[in-house]
Amino acid sequence: MGELILLVGFSLVGTLIGFFTGLIPGIHVNNVAFTLLTLSPAIFRIIEGSPLPQGFLPLCVASLVISASVAHTFLSFIPTAFFGAPEGDTALSLLPAHHMLLEGRGYEAVSLSAVGSFCAVVSAFLLLLPFKFVFSAPLHFYGILDAVLLFLLLGISALLILTESFNERLMPMQAVLLALLVFMLSGALGYSILNTELMNISNGLFNSYRVSLLFPALTGLFGVASLLYSAAHAPDIPAQVLKEPEIDKSELTKSIAAGTLFGSVVGFLPGITAAHATVFAMLARRNRAPEQIILTLSSVNTANAIFCTAALFLILKPRSGALIAVSELISVEPWGGIIPPLSLCYLLISVLVASFFSYFATMLVGRRLSAIFTRLPYQLVVFGILTLLFALVFLFNGVFGMLVMLVATCIGLVPIYLGVRRSHCMGVLLLPIILFYANISL
Secondary structure, three states: OHHHHHHHHHHHHHHHHHHHHHHHHOHHHHHHHHHHHHHHHHHHHHHHOOOOOOOOOHHHHHHHHHHHHHHHHHHHHHHHHHHOOOOOOOOHHHHHHHHHHHHOHHHHHHHHHHHHHHHHHHHHHHHHHHHHHHEEEEEOOHHHHHHHHHHHHHHHHHHHHHHHHOOOOOOHHHHHHHHHHHHHHHHHHHHHHHHHHHHOOOOOOOOHHHHHHHHHHHHHHHHHHHHHHHHHHHOOOOOOOOOOOOHHHHHHHHHHHHHHHHHHHHHHOOOOOOHHHHHHHHHHOOOOOOOHHHHHHHHEEEHHHHHHHHHHHHHHOOOOOHHHHHHHHHOOOOOOOOOOOHHHHHHHHHHHHHHHHHHHHHHHHHHHHHHHHHHOOOHHHHHHHHHHHHHHHHHHHHHHHHHHHHHHHHHHHHHHHHHOOOOHHHHHHHHHHHHHHHOOOO
């Protein structure tokens, strides 16, 4: 009983961390995960001597990381809706959320996001066992995917770029070429920071892992770029109506099903993020109503966080920065039988704890912020967030990290001004992975 209480305690702390990373644009939970991994020896020393089974303390820290990841998917929608500052995974919801905000329906948008994420948790738990049978024994579908992974990644990247031809503001060929430009620019940035000796120049306080320079890169691409644009184009926001959304149950079911399905599948693929899964889910969904886009995107993000955790035990490969940290903390036991390994069961408990509290926290923060939003000094808040991001990048990555963030910000502004999807900036991960599998060195 004492072990369960300690696990829940760590999960609650992780949930609070997820609140922080979700509400501050540009701060991703992956960076917090690597910081926790760096600090884990100190955490172990604090609780050293406690009568706990061997390996349980690392599992508690892992549960902290997982609960933070799940909470982040709930709360990260709020800065997207109110300040126009999305991350890669929430960038596609920017226009629908902004549209609802300008109609005085910001709280409805946040409520829909919370509902989508929570329903995705329920759906994901129902799909865990079927996905175990499909991707692991007896069907071993992942083995088939792994054999053609390079062609799969190339096909997905090409499809995402080509779907930009549906852009209503640009000519089809023009939109595709601009999307390709954004993909290649961000991909070149990702390749340079992940595959060259420039990594050794970074001299921040916590630069223990090569992946750490992704922090300023992603912060610039999605956080700083969007915040600068928001500060320069501060909209005239009407008073917000605190009204619960009216949800069509049939449409809700379709959006949650599409989001959970695509979010779960991409949890097994390297370099393919929730943002990409959202594009596929919306293509399958075909309902372009702002409410349904928000429901779909929220369910994709949360389902993806859960299935990345499951993938670690099914295919023994981490598919996110947070799961890389978890794999370093604990000994991952393969999920062979019907019953999940005990460590996975503990992590799934953390998912439930984080989901329960994050749902109510999202609704509460959304309601409070909606009530006072028109009285906030919008630009002052945005510049305050920017100052915090600059300070954190300097702390973690030093002067070179600031340079990476500056370059990433310039690239991140390109899709905003050209009018193409910001999710193409995830080429920062996809292109280096494609080159790696193709065994191409530039």
